[in-house]
Each structure stands twice: as structure tokens, then as C-alpha cells.
Amino acid sequence: MNRKVGYLGVGVVLGAAVTVGAPQALSYMSPAAYAAAADTYRQLNLFGDVFDKIRSDYVEKPDEAKLIEAAINGMLASLDPHSSYMDAKAFKDMQVQTKGEFGGLGIEVTQEDGLVKVVTPIDDTPAAKAGILSGDIITAIDDQSTQGLTLDQAVEKMRGAINSPVKLKIVRGPKKEVKEFSVVRDLIRVQSVRSHVEDGDIGYIRITQFTEQTAEGLKAAMDKLHNDIPADKFKGYILDLRNNPGGLLDQSIDVVNAFIDKGEIVSTRGRTPDETQRFDARPGGDLSGSKPLVVLINGGSASASEIVSGALQDHKRATLIGTRSFGKGSVQTIMPLGQEGALRLTTARYYTPSGRSIQAKGIEPDYRVLEDVPDDLKGKDDMKGEASLKGHLANGDEDAAGSQAYVPPDEKDDKQLAAAIGLLHGVKPSDTTSAKVDKSDTTKVETPSAAAAPTDAAKPN
Amino acid sequence: MTKSLSYLAAGVAAGVMLAGLSEGALQAAAAIGGDQLALFSDVFNKVRDNYAEKPDDDKLIKGAIDGMLASLDPHSTYFDSKALEDFQTSMKGEEFGGLGLEVMMEGGLVKVVSPIDDTPAARAGLLSGDLVTRIDDTPVKGLTLKEAVDKMRGPAKSSVRLTVERGANKDLKEYTIVREIIHVQSVRSHVEDGDIGYIRITQFNQEAYDGVRKAFDHFRSDPGSSKLKGYILDLRNNPGGLLNQAVEITNSFVDSGPIVSTRGRNADQEQHYSARPGVNLSQGKPLVVLINGGSASASEIVSGALQDLKRGTLIGTRSFGKGSVQTILPLGENGALKLTTARYYTPSGRSIQAKGIDPDIVVVENIPDDLKGKVSSLGEASLFGHLKNGTEEEKGSDAYVPPEKDRDTQLQAAINLLHGAKPETLKSPPAAVSSQ
Numbered sequence: 001m002n003r004k005v006g007y008l009g010v011g012v013v014l015g016a017a018v019t020v021g022a023p024q025a026l027s028y029m030s031p032a033a034y035a036a037a038a039d040t041y042r043q044l045n046l047f048g049d050v051f052d053k054i055r056s057d058y059v060e061k062p063d064e065a066k067l068i069e070a071a072i073n074g075m076l077a078s079l080d081p082h083s084s085y086m087d088a089k090a091f092k093d094m095q096v097q098t099k100g101e102f103g104g105l106g107i108e109v110t111q112e113d114g115l116v117k118v119v120t121p122i123d124d125t126p127a128a129k130a131g132i133l134s135g136d137i138i139t140a141i142d143d144q145s146t147q148g149l150t151l152d153q154a155v156e157k158m159r160g161a162i163n164s165p166v167k168l169k170i171v172r173g174p175k176k177e178v179k180e181f182s183v184v185r186d187l188i189r190v191q192s193v194r195s196h197v198e199d200g201d202i203g204y205i206r207i208t209q210f211t212e213q214t215a216e217g218l219k220a221a222m223d224k225l226h227n228d229i230p231a232d233k234f235k236g237y238i239l240d241l242r243n244n245p246g247g248l249l250d251q252s253i254d255v256v257n258a259f260i261d262k263g264e265i266v267s268t269r270g271r272t273p274d275e276t277q278r279f280d281a282r283p284g285g286d287l288s289g290s291k292p293l294v295v296l297i298n299g300g301s302a303s304a305s306e307i308v309s310g311a312l313q314d315h316k317r318a319t320l321i322g323t324r325s326f327g328k329g330s331v332q333t334i335m336p337l338g339q340e341g342a343l344r345l346t347t348a349r350y351y352t353p354s355g356r357s358i359q360a361k362g363i364e365p366d367y368r369v370l371e372d373v374p375d376d377l378k379g380k381d382d383m384k385g386e387a388s389l390k391g392h393l394a395n396g397d398e399d400a401a402g403s404q405a406y407v408p409p410d411e412k413d414d415k416q417l418a419a420a421i422g423l424l425h426g427v428k429p430s431d432t433t434s435a436k437v438d439k440s441d442t443t444k445v446e447t448p449s450a451a452a453a454p455t456d457a458a459k460p461n
Numbered sequence: 462m463t464k465s466l467s468y469l470a471a472g473v474a475a476g477v478m479l480a481g482l483s484e485g486a487l488q489a490a491a492a493i494g495g496d497q498l499a500l501f502s503d504v505f506n507k508v509r510d511n512y513a514e515k516p517d518d519d520k521l522i523k524g525a526i527d528g529m530l531a532s533l534d535p536h537s538t539y540f541d542s543k544a545l546e547d548f549q550t551s552m553k554g555e556e557f558g559g560l561g562l563e564v565m566m567e568g569g570l571v572k573v574v575s576p577i578d579d580t581p582a583a584r585a586g587l588l589s590g591d592l593v594t595r596i597d598d599t600p601v602k603g604l605t606l607k608e609a610v611d612k613m614r615g616p617a618k619s620s621v622r623l624t625v626e627r628g629a630n631k632d633l634k635e636y637t638i639v640r641e642i643i644h645v646q647s648v649r650s651h652v653e654d655g656d657i658g659y660i661r662i663t664q665f666n667q668e669a670y671d672g673v674r675k676a677f678d679h680f681r682s683d684p685g686s687s688k689l690k691g692y693i694l695d696l697r698n699n700p701g702g703l704l705n706q707a708v709e710i711t712n713s714f715v716d717s718g719p720i721v722s723t724r725g726r727n728a729d730q731e732q733h734y735s736a737r738p739g740v741n742l743s744q745g746k747p748l749v750v751l752i753n754g755g756s757a758s759a760s761e762i763v764s765g766a767l768q769d770l771k772r773g774t775l776i777g778t779r780s781f782g783k784g785s786v787q788t789i790l791p792l793g794e795n796g797a798l799k800l801t802t803a804r805y806y807t808p809s810g811r812s813i814q815a816k817g818i819d820p821d822i823v824v825v826e827n828i829p830d831d832l833k834g835k836v837s838s839l840g841e842a843s844l845f846g847h848l849k850n851g852t853e854e855e856k857g858s859d860a861y862v863p864p865e866k867d868r869d870t871q872l873q874a875a876i877n878l879l880h881g882a883k884p885e886t887l888k889s890p891p892a893a894v895s896s897q
Contacts, residue, residue: 050530051529078523330513
């Protein structure tokens with residue numbers, strides 16, 4: 001039995017169980033199939049030949065596992081930028097990330113000048129309870145200096161089995177006070193959904209990525225917003241999908257379903273029948289009370305984010321504000337490979353309810369609103385988008401590359417958010433901050449120059 | 462029995478030697494590698510069955526082979542049958558139907574570096590600096606250099622029409638030229654200053670040794686043995702080529718002693734090459750070898766041996782540092798594998814891998830301002846995934862040769878040394894010796 005996992009993401013690895021398929025054995029082969037099999041045999045033979053020659057003749061004894069991994073990566077890289085091989089460790093990391101939970105301390109960290117710096121301790125985690133503060137510099141983990149470690153390595157050291165202790169040495173503040181903490185690891189859930197009441201009458205919901213926890217997190221957020229805002233005052237929702245690189249297909253479907261009660265959400269088409277599917281809203285799934293909805297997207301909104309915004313746009317359920325989305329219109333399936341890790345393979349394209357593929361095109365917002373990018377970030381804030389990735393699946397000749405992907409850290413500078421609030425309060429964005437999208441109006445900052453990573457710099461651990 | 466070819470080059474391809482591989486060894490190897498291969502074929506089959514679009518099997522396998530070889534070192538590569546054919550052509554000493562132009566790309570157009578003497582291009586009157594704008598009816602704009610060259614080549618006796626732009630006024634000229642078999646000389650020689658035999662080897666292809674032998678013949682009559690002060694062997698920007706040619710050419714300067722040895726994992730890669738007596742053509746005259754950051758591989762075998770045997774004085778800048786040997790392993794109708802199979806060692810036992818050879822007298826060229834920073838070779842040590850050689854690796858060395866002889870400081874130093882100048886007076890001041 002072959003467990004497969006469908007997922008959508010750009011850059012970051014995400015994914016968990018979606019479909020289950022069985023490997024098929026051919027009991028009968030047509031002459032054509034025989035010919036094809038012979039050809040396959042010839043191909044594999046050529047590969048085996050090269051592999052053997054390297055093993056026997058290379059100047060140094062080669063590492064066979066490394067050779068095969070490089071071969072698999074080379075083969076997959078020839079397909080598209082989203083198909084890849086994960087060794088056992090990478091596969092485990094991916095599972096942790098898609099699951100959205102792990103044993104750890106509950107701090108978001110970043111690397112600054114080679115040092116590991118606490119961005120923020122997450123509320124109600126061992127780190128927060130122990131008194132670790134934003135800005136603390138972690139200089140040693142279990143007596144091992146963090147100097148020279150990559151951020152990944154440091155995070156790896158801090159994670160571990162629940163109930164196991166870890167010792168952190170920290171330097172704090174301008175006086176560089178040295179403090180030691182002994183913290184016991186607990187189950188940490190990565191919050192992929194954050195919400196708050198905006199302007200007293202709007203429910204703001206931000207989804208950072210589509211993990212296994214997302215649909216549940218959304219439900220909890222919507223429940224809380226309904227409690228916090230009296231129904232008669234409730235003006236609507238803002239669903240912020242900016243810089244959300246994607247994640248699990250089933251979670252994106254559930255998220256759409258929380259805003260509509262019926263109709264198609266997305267369909268996928270691949271070469272095999274089990275990759276060709278249509279997903280419809282389950283009646284009774286709509287939690288939104290039909291309140292107005294604005295979805296924020298930008299050049300960093302990809303994949304699962306585009307399924308959500310594309311479906312809500314096609315159903316005319318939401319107004320999209322921001323900049324054109326990334327344009328990743330393909331679905332990857334995770335196929336475990338024995339004990340060796342897993343294959344992440346592009347198995348299908350997806351189509352929005354109206355039948356469009358956004359591959360290498362992205363979704364155009366209903367109102368295009370640009371953020372003011374600080375001078376020092378100009379040219380660095382744009383996402384190049386799917387169309388600029390080498391070897392991307394083509395989609396006709398209308399590939400569009402490059403879209404702004406900057407979100408100001410201070411809410412008061414956030415013009416896209418302001419436009420969304422304005423719209424829900426009855427002010428059309430065209431009246432205030434921007435012109436309605438016009439295909440000919442592409443004169444502003446959409447240069448495909450440099451890309452910002454589609455993920456946050458901070459890593460939770 | 463598998464026929465294989467061994468060769469040495471950085472960048473450019475060329476090479477021949479024989480080695481054997483037993484079928485039995487291959488089968489045993491296949492049995493051990495079974496688990497790994499099973500993983501590979503598992504992935505291959507999953508891709509074929511499940512990929513969103515029907516994949517091209519050939520492309521998949523080529524991607525796999527390329528990925529695997531790239532993980533080894535920068536010199537191991539796969540040739541499909543077309544690439545193998547090109548490679549073999551270049552090993553033979555280039556011979557093809559063409560016009561006889563050396564060209565380069567400039568501003569999207571093909572610029573004539575120089576028409577080769579006694580070829581259709583030279584006879585038709587094409588000049589250095591001409592810009593080729595059309596080949597037959599195809600505009601050159603938008604073509605790669607290789608595409609343009611492919612268009613200019615063709616069967617002998619076929620004709621081709623070139624439109625060229627000439628000079629500051631951009632005069633347009635049209636030429637219809639009949640192609641001939643063009644033979645690219647890898648060795649050029651002339652008499653320098655009336656009494657020095659200058660030999661330049663551009664690469665070690667199958668005809669290199671023959672070319673050197675002819676140069677010696679020529680020097681015996683002009684300027685004549687009694688007048689001849691010595692030789693300059695110019696290996697600057699020579700990326701390498703065939704191992705046996707490097708050995709033969711070294712042997713034409715020495716009577717005895719080791720030239721080079723190679724060592725790999727297998728016994729048949731351990732080879733010792735020594736000078737055969739009686740084939741030294743140099744009559745014991747003094748020798749200066751010119752090297753720079755573009756002198757690689759077979760060039761380093763020659764200069765390393767001549768330096769270790771104290772037969773030549775090396776002038777110039779540190780060489781590239783490619784100390785590995787590649788063998789061409791045929792794969793039947795599927796092309797061939799160029800695989801790094803050995804390292805080589807100079808007579809004193811040193812490996813120059815990722816280090817290069819330091820000249821006896823460091824002389825740097827004056828690099829024009831507009832070329833500064835663009836004409837140094839980063840060398841083997843800077844190549845991603847290069848074979849390591851201890852901790853004392855060296856990278857970066859100048860690789861510029863001025864087009865005008867009188868501005869060629871290294872050549873002038875060589876001439877002066879052969880005319881009796883003291884070596885210490887030739888050295889570039891330390892300030893001028895920059896390492897990048």
C-alpha cells in the first residue's frame with residue numbers, strides 16, 4: 001500500500017495525507033506496452049551502466065547513496081521547480097512543518113550577525129513561562145555554542161522530545177547580561193491562523209500557511225470573532241493571505257468552505273484518474289454568516305492561497321485587494337520511498353471553479369493596491385513568481401512574472417489593509433487609494449528584479 | 462572489453478588512451494549497488510506513472526546522469542552521441558568544412574578575430590574586426606556563437622553568403638565564399654628576434670606533437686642550429702588535452718627521467734610515464750616555458766615535468782591547478798562518459814590539483830583598464846566540488862596575453878632571459894603581483 005500526500009507550497013515544504021493510492025502491477029502488456037517497457041529498460045540500463053562505471057572507475061571511492069540522491073535530484077530538477085526528493089531527514093522536517101506541531105520551547109528565532117536571536121516567545125509555551133524575552137540572544141544550547149551553527153541547526157538542537165529538558169545560555173540587553181535557563185520541552189503548535197478585531201467591527205484573520213491545524217484554527221478564530229463582535233455591528237471579514245506560500249490542499253478546501261455553502265471549490269487534473277478530482281463545498285460548512293469578505297493577496301500568495309482566493313473570487317463571495325498572486329497552479333503529491341525519505345512530485349494542475357488555471361499567471365486582485373515600499377527595500381520586495389522559475393510548467397503564452405510582496409510591519413502604514421477596512425465600511429478603494437485593475441496599467445513597481453523569500457524569516461521552534 | 466580514452470583538459474575537450482575494464486567487475490559492482498539502483502528505478506517509475514504530464518524518458522535519464530556526475534567534480538560529464546561526435550572531432554585536431562575564421566561574440570554580432578591564413582575566408586578578403594551581421598539569409602542577432610558557427614560550417618564545396626559590417630563607417634559588404642576543409646593548427650611557431658625558436662601550443666590534440674616536431678625541423682634550417690639560442694614554449698591559456706601528447710612533447714625536450722605518473726583507485730590507473738631516449742629534439746638548448754592562470758591540465762604536466770627536471774625556466778603567473786585525469790568510457794549507442802579516474806603527479810611527486818604550478822620567475826602582464834578583473838582565471842580551487850588537495854589550495858591567477866608582441870611583458874622576459882639577462886631583473890615588482 002502506497003500512502004500519498006497531496007500538497008501545495010512554494011519554497012517551503014508542506015504536506016500531509018490527502019489521497020491513498022495503490023501501486024498498480026501490469027498483468028497484461030500489449031505489444032506497444034512491451035516496446036515501451038523495452039525502452040524503459042534501455043533507459044534504466046544506461047543509467048545503471050553509468051552508475052557502475054562511476055563505482056568502479058572514479059578516482060575516489062564514491063558515496064553511493066550520495067550519487068543516487070544527486071541522480072534523483074537531477075532527474076526531478078529536469079521536470080519542474082517543485083518536484084524534489086527528500087531524504088529521511090528532510091521528509092521528517094516536512095512532516096513536522098505540515099503537521100504544525102512538534103516538541104520544542106515555543107520561541108520564534110531569527111539569525112542576526114551569526115547569532116541566534118529571539119523574535120518572540122510564543123504565548124503560553126515553556127519559553128514564555130520561563131521568562132525568555134524578545135531580543136534575547138541565544139549563545140549556547142546545552143553547553144554548545146551557537147556560533148557557527150546555521151539557523152536550522154540551532155532550531156534542530158532546541159527541538160526534541162516532549163518533557164526533555166534543554167539548557168539555554170542567553171545574553172540580554174545592552175548590558176549583555178548573561179542568563180541561563182533550563183526549559184522543559186512541550187508540544188508546540190505553530191499558529192497558522194491569527195485573528196483580531198479590527199476597528200471594532202471587522203474580523204481580521206491572517207493565515208500564514210496551510211498546515212493540518214489551519215481549518216481548526218480558522219474555526220476557532222471565527223468563533224472568537226463572533227463572540228467579540230456583536231452580530232448587528234459585524235461588518236465583515238478580512239482574510240489576509242499575503243506572503244502565504246501555500247500548504248495542504250484539503251486545508252485550503254476547508255478554508256473556502258468556511259465562507260461558502262455550496263458549489264465547486266477547485267478541481268485537479270493529472271494524467272491518472274486519481275489525480276483528476278473535483279472538490280465541492282459541503283453544505284453546512286459555511287461559518288461566515290454571509291458577512292462581506294475581503295481577501296488580501298500579493299506576489300507572495302501562492303498555491304493553496306491561490307486556490308482559496310481564486311475560488312472566493314469566482315464565486316463572487318469575496319473582493320480581492322492587493323497585488324497579483326504568485327502563480328503556482330500545480331499540485332505535488334508526497335510519495336514515501338521505503339525508509340529512504342519521500343518523493344515530492346508534481347502530479348496535477350488545479351483549476352478554479354470557472355475553469356481557469358492560474359499557473360504562471362497568478363490571480364489578479366479586483367482592486368490593485370500597492371504598498372509604499374521603503375527605499376532600502378525597493379527592488380527587493382518583489383516576488384518573481386512562478387513564471388520566472390526555471391523549468392516551470394508553461395501555461396499558454398500569457399505567463400506573468402513579478403509582483404509586489406511587501407507588507408509594512410506597522411499596521412498604520414498598510415495601505416492594502418486600509419483599503420480592505422475602507423471597503424467593508426462602504427468606501428470603494430478606487431475612490432481612495434488606487435485605480436481599479438486595468439491590464440494596461442502595469443507601469444508601477446512590477447519589475448521581476450529580486451525576490452523576497454515567500455516565507456517569514458523567523459522560524460518557530 | 463571496453464575501449465576507453467583518457468584525456469586532460471579544463472574547459473575544452475580533447476583526448477586518447479586505452480584502458481581495460483572487465484565485464485566481471487561490472488557485474489559484481491551491479492550486485493553491490495542493487496539497493497541504491499532499486500531506489501532510483503522506484504523514483505523513475507513513479508515519475509513516469511504519476512507526473513502531471515507525460516515525461517520524456519530520455520530527458521529524465523539525462524537529468525539523472527548529469528545530476529549524478531555534477532555531484533562528483535566539475536570535470537566528469539556525460540556526452541550524448543551528438544556531443545561525443547563533437548568531442549571526437551575536436552580530439553582529432555579540428556578539421557571541418559568551413560570558412561577559416563576565428564570568431565567571437567560582441568554586442569550580439571559575430572566579430573572576426575582573425576581569418577586563418579590560406580583559407581577561403583582569408584582569400585575572400587575578410588578582415589580582423591569585421592562584424593558578421595547575416596549568414597545566408599539569417600540575421601546573426603539573436604543567435605548564440607555556437608549557432609552562428611554551426612551555420613558557417615558545412616560540407617566542403619558548399620557555399621555560404623556573409624554580410625559584414627566593416628570599420629567605423631560600418632560599410633556593408635557581402636561575400637559569397639565556398640567552404641573548404643579547415644584544419645585548425647594547435648601548434649604555431651616562428652623565429653623570435655632572429656635566434657629564438659618560439660612554439661605556441663593552443664591545445665593538446667592528436668596533432669600537437671606532430672606540430673612541435675615540425676617546428677623543430679623548421680628551426681634547424683631557420684635560424685639554424687648554430688645560431689639558435691634557445692626555445693620559448695608558450696602554454697599560456699592552453700586548457701589541456703591528451704595525456705600522451707603532453708608526454709611526447711615533454712620528451713622532445715628531455716632524454717631521460719620520469720615525466721608524469723597517474724594514480725587512481727584501480728591498478729590499471731596507476732601508470733608511470735618516462736622519457737624514452739633518442740627522441741629529444743631540442744639539442745639541449747635553453748628553454749623558457751610561459752604559463753598563466755589559463756594553463757591547465759596537460760599544460761601543467763608539461764611545465765611541471767620540465768620544472769622538476771630543471772629542463773626549463775617557467776615564466777609568467779601561477780597555472781590553473783587541474784591535477785586530475787579524465788577517461789572517456791564509451792556507452793555503446795548512448796554516447797560516452799567522461800569520468801575523472803586518476804590524479805597525476807609530477808616527477809618530484811607533487812600533485813598540482815587546486816594549487817597550480819608557480820613559475821620560477823613571476824612576471825605579470827599590464828592589463829588594460831577595461832579588462833581589469835575580467836581576465837584572471839579563478840582556477841580549479843574555485844570550481845564547485847573540485848577534488849581537494851590538502852589545505853594549501855590556491856585560487857586566482859592572471860590569464861591575459863596582450864595581443865601586441867611588444868607589450869607582452871612575459872614574452873619579452875623570456876626573450877631577455879635567453880639573451881642572457883639575469884633572472885632577478887626580470888621579475889615583476891611584488892606590488893604588481895596581485896593575487897585575486
